[in-house]
Amino acid sequence: MEGETNNYLRERREMEWRENLRKQIKAKDRTSIERVKMPEERPDDRIKGQVEVNKGLTDEMAVKEARRCLDCLNPTCIQGCPVNINIPEFIKCIEAGNFADAAIVLKDTNALPAVCGRVCPQEVQCEANCFYTLKLKKEPVAIGYLERFAADFERNSGNISLPEVAANNGIKVAVIGSGPAGLSASGELAKLGYQVTVFEALHELGGVLKYGIPEFRLPNSIVDVEINNLKKLGVTFHKNIIIGKTLSFEDLSRQGFKAFFVGSGAGLPGFMNIPGENYIGILSSNEYLTRVNLMGAARPDYDTPVQFGKNVAVIGGGNTAMDSVRTAKRLGAERAMIIYRRSLDEMPARKEEIKHAMEEGIEFMTLRNPVEYIADKNGRVKSIRVQQMELGEPDSSGRRKPVPIEGSEYLLDADLVIVSVGVSPNPLIPQSLPELNVTRWGTIGVDAVSMQSNIPGVFAGGDIVRGGATVILAMGDGKKAARGIHDMLDNTVNKTLQDKSTASS
């Protein structure tokens, strides 16, 4: 399989147009071009609304950036990509001015390029493995920006290409959850000719892409375009169906589904279990973001309420914490603060998100930890007892462990607290399949290659397996599981045919 891929990549690289392109500019001239800067909305403008912060590259910027790519013989960047996009190929399409072709290359391996171009942590994936990073110690080619550019170009052109789809094989596969893992699995399975039905528990499709990631980082309209593309590939979507509740796995088997992909996500927010955490005005980032992003709570004509805090404290340092604190700022918070128990260096959020948050006036209170909440007489939170921390020895994660400083506690005013300290897997599917192998963290145990659980025919991926990871890792899982499902079903189909022929002979 790997050899096959390498051969394919080499063949593509040796195409005449790629060779010509390589010859046009000397490597030295390529490497002397400076990395493009992403045009952004001004911080004081963007915090007034939900407008997308990154505006996207212009054609000229994209072509110039594409020229930086050396079209390496050994494209290490691809190894950093969980869905193995042929990165040099799509970048060289951009350099050649064939923007639409670049999008086709992306969609060959990635069902949601416009999404990934926006929310993937490229700095620790493809761009971390770019020749510029590894060997030249220079800023990597802006692969993420270019991915977004190509996907946006295609979408805006109104001329959306669809990947090649194998003939419908009539085999029904059920996908549970329409988040990144489910969408990616559906796209792959549809391409392989399966009849895919996606079951979504909520009233909207897209999972975390809709309820979690805010408009200013990933507009919902972009997610909808990607979902519509899947519909064009023949994928059927059903909303408001909770598998394990509305329909059981048995029901689906009876309806003729031959395999299941569970991508039900990390839908159970974690709390810290400290005194006062159930006071009014203290909520999970999942709840806060769902109210604002999915339910439109901040807009006057929507029924769902949300609290507009004056002093908003977000507990945690991940991307979800950044999304929450930046949302609070946009909803008019005077102070929007991050409270994080380690230092900036250990913060798990993407550097870009931290940078954007700082530009927007978010206060970073690092080496701080809440230990208690204090409320007014109505049970509404009014302040946080904060403890100062220092970094001790590295813990099992390799990061230096935060240690409380004795006697350092103080009170901080806060009328809205958003707890963003991680999520656990949603319990509904494991509850409905008692024989399913569930780890002690509540995640579904799967085979690392096929993504199959201990129940034959039941596959899983994304946060229900990982506990809380990224969009792209979920998508990578979905893709792997699609392959696993295909291998299983292909074998059974072949076996059935063999059995039939043996029986008849």
Add this chain to the structure above:
Amino acid sequence: MNTILRKENLSELVVKLEIEAPLIAQKRKPGHFVIVKIGDKGERIPLTISQADPDKGTITLIVQKVGTTSHKLAALNAGDTVTDLAGPLGHATHIEKVGTVLCAGGGVGIAPLLPIVEAMHTAGNRIISVLGARSKNLIILEKEIRAASDEVIITTDDGSYGQLGLITKGMEEVISKEKVDMAITIGPAIMMKFCSLLTKKFNIPTVASLNTIMVDGTGMCGACRVSVAGKTKFVCVDGPEFDAHDVDFDELLMRLNAYKEQEYSNYQQYKENIKA
């Protein structure tokens, strides 16, 4: 899908809706709830299923007009559709024969109590139901409750029907004259709190079905969290029924007020809009 087949006004404030929902009707058991959303800009609210007819493929919801969404739902008529309906959610009631079961339903809480009364009755329990409400017009489903109960006591705050007094008065009357093996209470949080305090005094195991604020109803948001025996639980996936004696009702009452002001102004806006 989700078409309202029949609507009945049980009182000025309470409506009964029979809604086409074949998949939910098949799976629903006593104690289950659904999430309902009206219109594209509506909010998601939990409502306990009162009855279901799997053959007909319908579920029955009983709604008291309180805020915007319940008013919107109550304003729908036969032939209209409920925009979004998802379920059945939560754990079903544990049904078994324990002996004598005291079932206390307050106001619109009588609706979700009915299927539990019926199932506990079928399981062979002696059922004594106590129904309480502010006044006569808020006592609902009396006939249906009577059909599945060995004895029924009714109390109203204003004395307009049954005995004058709170529901706990009716319960105490039962407890004082016979051995009660178990109690079930469903109704406003404040009522369940006092029912629970009463049965605790007599050491009667008691189950309360909690109705909290929810957004998704599937464990995702944690809006519904409640302290049970000192531990935080999610009503949507851990409940909705809990050992009443372990529930921190004061915290529950406090948390129900989380969005009171916004809910009030939203409702005022809704009323303005329907006038216009």
